[in-house]
Amino acid sequence: MKVIGAGFGRTGTRSLQAALERLGFGPCYHMSTVIAEPFRIRQWLDGVPWEEMFAGFQSAVDWPASAYWKELAAHYPEAKVVLTVRDPARWYESVSTTIFASALAERTRLPLRRRVLRWLVARRAPDFALYPRMARATVMDPIFGGRIDDREHVLKVFDQHIADVKAALPKERLLVFDAGQGWEPLCEFLGVPVPEEPFPHANERTAFAAKRSRRRLRLIVRGK
Structure with a gap:
């Protein structure tokens, strides 16, 4: 493991x-x-x-890996750490309408059509059916205490997380990075040349629900 991402989901982790x-x-x-x-x-x-867990991978970003940034940083002492950040209000707007909205939906009684889809996924793809449980066990409960519908609490956790990462790691091992900064700070930190192409910017927010539905349908059809 050469690079560990410590940033929360929806802070530009897909771009990273x-x-x-x-x-x-x-x-x-x-x-x-x-x-x-x-x-x-x-x-x-x-x-x-x-x-x-990470056999064959040289880096790890986004949840659930970033929820264990401290453990990973200790386990891989030579790895560098990138903390992706974003404007807190914009981050909350994004995460609350995607990841959190999906998690909160699991807590409510779903319409019949959704319950049938969930049952079919559980029958055809039992591993994937455990995804909500994994999300709760690795992110929603340990990081946010399950209070993902409490905006003030979530933003407080977000800010405290950034402060904790900064305090835990020496400056030479940590890069605090906004994807809008582009290649230069990331390449300088990692000691590699700057590519002659635009920095990748992946924004999946608008397609989040559609991708989730297509994924469930593929699991039902293919069983994996």
């Missing part, structure tokens, strides 16, 4: 994943990796060793 892979620090582990390969959900729930 693409950037790290372009710079030669891939494959980069991301929540999308877990969703694409549902057997990894059980790994998080079972608490497998880090070497098994």
